[in-house]
Amino acid sequence: MWTVSSESGTLHAVLIQDTTRNFWENKLPFAGTESNLQYLPRCPHADYDAGGHLQWLKLEQFLKEEGVQVFEVTSILRKAIDRASETERRNIIRQFWAENSHAPSAGELKVEHLTDGYPPTPLYDQANDQVILPDFKRVSWTYTRDTSFTTQLGTVICNMRRYSRLMEPKVVKLAYESDPVLKENIRIIWDANGLTLANTEPPNIEGGDAEIIDEETIAVGVGQRSTFTGFSEFAKKIFAADSNKKLKYVCAVYIADYPAVDYMHLDVIINFPANRKALIMPYCFESEIVKDIPPKKLLLKLLAATRAQSERDSRPMQDVVAPSAFAKAGQCYVYLRGERNEPVLQRREVSLIDFLIKEDKLDKDGLIYVGGETKQNNDIDHLMLALMEQARGATNIVTIKSGTIISYARTTATIEALQQNGIRVKKWDDSYLDMLGGPHCSTAPLSRDPN
Numbered sequence: 001m002w003t004v005s006s007e008s009g010t011l012h013a014v015l016i017q018d019t020t021r022n023f024w025e026n027k028l029p030f031a032g033t034e035s036n037l038q039y040l041p042r043c044p045h046a047d048y049d050a051g052g053h054l055q056w057l058k059l060e061q062f063l064k065e066e067g068v069q070v071f072e073v074t075s076i077l078r079k080a081i082d083r084a085s086e087t088e089r090r091n092i093i094r095q096f097w098a099e100n101s102h103a104p105s106a107g108e109l110k111v112e113h114l115t116d117g118y119p120p121t122p123l124y125d126q127a128n129d130q131v132i133l134p135d136f137k138r139v140s141w142t143y144t145r146d147t148s149f150t151t152q153l154g155t156v157i158c159n160m161r162r163y164s165r166l167m168e169p170k171v172v173k174l175a176y177e178s179d180p181v182l183k184e185n186i187r188i189i190w191d192a193n194g195l196t197l198a199n200t201e202p203p204n205i206e207g208g209d210a211e212i213i214d215e216e217t218i219a220v221g222v223g224q225r226s227t228f229t230g231f232s233e234f235a236k237k238i239f240a241a242d243s244n245k246k247l248k249y250v251c252a253v254y255i256a257d258y259p260a261v262d263y264m265h266l267d268v269i270i271n272f273p274a275n276r277k278a279l280i281m282p283y284c285f286e287s288e289i290v291k292d293i294p295p296k297k298l299l300l301k302l303l304a305a306t307r308a309q310s311e312r313d314s315r316p317m318q319d320v321v322a323p324s325a326f327a328k329a330g331q332c333y334v335y336l337r338g339e340r341n342e343p344v345l346q347r348r349e350v351s352l353i354d355f356l357i358k359e360d361k362l363d364k365d366g367l368i369y370v371g372g373e374t375k376q377n378n379d380i381d382h383l384m385l386a387l388m389e390q391a392r393g394a395t396n397i398v399t400i401k402s403g404t405i406i407s408y409a410r411t412t413a414t415i416e417a418l419q420q421n422g423i424r425v426k427k428w429d430d431s432y433l434d435m436l437g438g439p440h441c442s443t444a445p446l447s448r449d450p451n
Contacts, residue, residue, distance in 0.1 A: 208265030221266025396438030
């Protein structure tokens with residue numbers, strides 16, 4: 001079975017999803033019609049046919065150039081539906097629509113019904129003089145990293161916290177079950193959607209929050225998307241699946257909660273471009289070891305000033321980020337396996353950075369900062385540059401092999417910093433592409449070597 005044992009070892013196989021048309025089309029431009037309120041500023045002028053889709057396809061090209069085997073979700077499902085019997089199609093319909101009478105028939109079923117809803121676009125019903133909307137508007141992001149992730153022991157189907165992404169794990173799970181190569185090589189160790197608990201906190205776990213550090217360590221971001229309940233249940237499942245007890249640490253890492261940003265996963269503040277190196281969003285982590293790390297307190301002071309200005313000017317403050325949203329950002333809680341495979345807290349570290357350095361998994365001088373190096377203490381210009389670069393997806397790189405990555409081309413200052421540290425960067429043209437995710441979000445590694 002295929003496994004993933006790092007974030008920076010040689011990548012052999014990956015899952016992507018070509019549903020990029022949803023970046024530009026089929027959305028109502030009104031607040032409240034999609035769960036992410038930030039979607040309105042996304043380049044509505046972009047021309048999908050003239051350049052948008054071709055630009056996105058460069059990701060697959062880059063991966064194949066480096067010898068990575070690429071699997072694409074919608075093409076897998078299109079083939080599966082085309083060859084399916086009527087009974088098999090009815091089973092698919094039952095999985096996605098249950099007893100809902102507003103569902104496609106077996107004869108008309110298409111992959112777009114799975115990814116975009118039924119009907120896939122709004123229709124005018126002339127007989128009844130009304131507009132019919134898709135039964136459940138599936139956002140169908142290209143971000144396969146979020147909906148499933150492969151670990152040292154097998155693959156997890158995620159439980160999405162965001163309402164508009166609830167159906168996506170079903171889509172990707174069907175792809176795993178439908179492709180003959182994936183069916184043979186992918187072992188699903190847990191589908192988090194089957195979990196029911198007497199708990200008011202939902203058991204969400206998302207792949208963008210899961211970083212496979214090495215053969216014995218997994219870090220999971222806890223905050224906006226993945227809940228602590230989801231983390232705890234995942235830790236139980238992964239320890240139980242590890243019959244040989246090779247997995248030692250499962251770490252919970254606090255990340256900023258809403259309204260900091262609506263797409264905050266762990267992979268937007270830290271990634272690993274090479275063995276023993278980390279690309280981090282500065283000001284999100286503190287350190288007792290790396291003394292010159294850009295201080296979190298500068299970000300907190302900026303947020304305090306923003307709120308003070310809003311209060312002074314009598315502006316609404318409901319969605320203004322407070323310093324408290326980042327107060328615990330980066331803190332790392334280290335869990336070991338208990339007697340019944342339950343996670344047992346061993347210790348707390350001031351940050352994931354310090355944990356990795358103390359455990360000899362990251363070099364003390366192996367940090368690369370979004371926006372590059374600071375020029376002085378409390379460098380507010382650097383903080384503003386880092387925030388802008390991070391918003392453009394600077395940290396959200398994907399490593400093909402140690403020292404070779406794919407990065408959005410627009411993150412110029414960070415690319416320069418990476419290159420100065422010996423990292424080879426394949427620049428992904430991005431003028432048409434969505435601002436809410438990047439190369440890391442867009443790739444779900446299925447087979448990757450240790451560092």
